[in-house]
Amino acid sequence: MALSDQNTALSDKVAELSARAKKAEGRAAAARAKSKADLQADAETARSDAQARAKKLRESAEANKNKLSVWWYDLQRTWNEHVAKVRDDIDTKRAEHDADRAERRAEHRADDAVFAVEFAYSAIEEAEYAVLDAELARKEADELSTA
Incomplete structure (x- = not known):
């Protein structure tokens, strides 16, 4: 990819990030008015989306590990470990x-x-x-x- 194209792609990624943050803001604001069942469905969808994004991030980090700074690669790995631990904790405590x-x-x-x-x-x-x-x-x- 040409460097000017790469810079355009970076700008596009920031725009996608902004749109995704706006979507999260809207869903968070609407959460209080939702029923428990609707919130549960939304939470499951958000979890599934987050898992899919984490999988893409893992795959991208692995495919590009020779291009990434070591600390980005390590951060991605430790982030995945952290998320897995938090999710296990949530599932365990939900049973109480x-x-x-x-x-x-x-x-x-x-x-x-x-x-x-x-x-x-x-x-x-x-x-x-x-x-x-x-x-x-x-x-x-x-x-x-x-x-």
């Missing part, structure tokens, strides 16, 4: 039926959700930096090749 435990679990899930959003925000800022830094590196390479 005690009302006090359920309340604490709901509070913990809310705290986890806040942190997940903060993490995603940070990831978006890192993605922005990576895109801008890639463009800067391209401009510097162009300058050196014409000098």
Whole structure:
């Protein structure tokens, strides 16, 4: 892929990310008004979508591991391990039926959700930096090749 095409693709990826964040915002805002059954269906869909995206990310990291910085590759691997552990914990705790435990679990899930959003925000800022830094590196390479 030509570098100008690659930079356009990066811009398109950021636009996709923005649209996906907007979709998540809409679903989160609508959640309070939904029934438990509807929320359960939405949560299952979100989980399935997240698993599919994680699988694509794993496959992409594996296919491009010789091109990626080591720390991105390691981050992707540890992220997958973290997600698997959190999902196992959620499934285990969901089986508990005690009302006090359920309340604490709901509070913990809310705290986890806040942190997940903060993490995603940070990831978006890192993605922005990576895109801008890639463009800067391209401009510097162009300058050196014409000098």
